[in-house]
Amino acid sequence: MAFPFIFESNFETGDASEWTSETDTASQLDFPHYTELARFKKAVPFDGAFAMRAQLVGGTADAFVLQEDMNIAADAVTFAKFPIWFSPDFTGTADDTFALFEFQGAANAIQISMGARIVATTNVINLGIGELAPTSFGAAIERGVWYTVELSITLDDGASDDGTIDIYVTRAGDTEAAAVYATQVASLDQIAATHGVLGIQDHLATTTGTILYGGLVQDDARVFPTTRYRTAPQFSKSGHAFVGPGSIEAASIITEGATDVVKVWDTDTGDIDRTLEPIIELNGGNLLSFSGPRKFTKGCFVELDAGSDPKAQVFLVQGNHHPGHFGPRHHSDPAVRALGIAPRHRG
Secondary structure, three states: OOOOOOEEEOOOOOOOOOOOEEEEOOOOEEOOEHHHHOOOOOOOOOOOOEOEEEEEOOOOOOEEEEEOOOOEOOOOEEEEEEEEEEOOOOEEOOOEEEEEEEEEOHHHOEEEEEEEEEEOOOOEEEEEEEOOOOOEEEEEEOOOOOEEEEEEEEOOOOOOOOEEEEEEEEEOOOOOOOOEOOOOEEEEOOOOEOEEEEEEEOOOOOEEEEEEEOOEEEEOOOOOOOOOOOOOOEEOOOEEEEEOOEEEEEEEEOOOOOOOEEEEEEOOOOOHHHOOOOOEEEEOOOEOEEEEEEEEOOEEEEEEEEOOOOOEEEEEOOOOOOOOOOOOOOOOHHHHHHHHHOOOOOO
């Protein structure tokens, strides 16, 4: 895995500002806080405090975000990963195949398609891949469960029709990254990809329910899935280490660039303008790390404030070795939902 990534989004801004544009004529797309998601069965962000949500209520309008920095040159190899979740009430009364992510080229011509199908007679959801639309599908997935989708892509050289797509799908909680999920799609005739599109496209009005996205990373090597509710999370984008009260053991700048600045704030909304001062401030010039427990009451937000592609890590308190300091109290799906339903501490 090379760093910095070609592109990364985690939706921790609570909007589409990480993306070039948003298309949502039917108002199906938003970026809800965990307190909003808590109103719905089993709905929580993959990690952090926010997710992207597509709510299908009976129309056919596309709803997606687009990023122009997501490019693939002819004959190049690239990888993309993103977590995805289907609501327990996701259903279709007719067979439907739809797109969830695409790489597109000039004039929005589709070069890589990843999506899903729902079969009306069985109500089964399968994920799949293809060139213009998904054509190769894997085993059924569960509703109300997060999965990490990884795509391995070799783009056609422009003459040989030798483009390929592989897909890996790892269920949250699995201890190992999954092997290939569906049969490779090969012998593709493609042009260079100029942008990536994440969201729902080409669905029928008979397909309804909610889809959550947990962010996206594109890189020139496989990135691999990320464990949820980590005890030593790393950050290459600003984001929440946890929500609700808890303590961290230490924090550090990994990249050690002279101009890197990392600040750690007590908030679960990422709204540092409402917070008087950071709990911890590190810089690559003279303070690369901090050791000693620090308590947070609202949540722990790690801001990569300045520098050239800084990267940071925080270490959560484990056990009760420090009097008055404990790890995050809300570090599981049920606990985050409970906190979201009764958000007395937010800020």
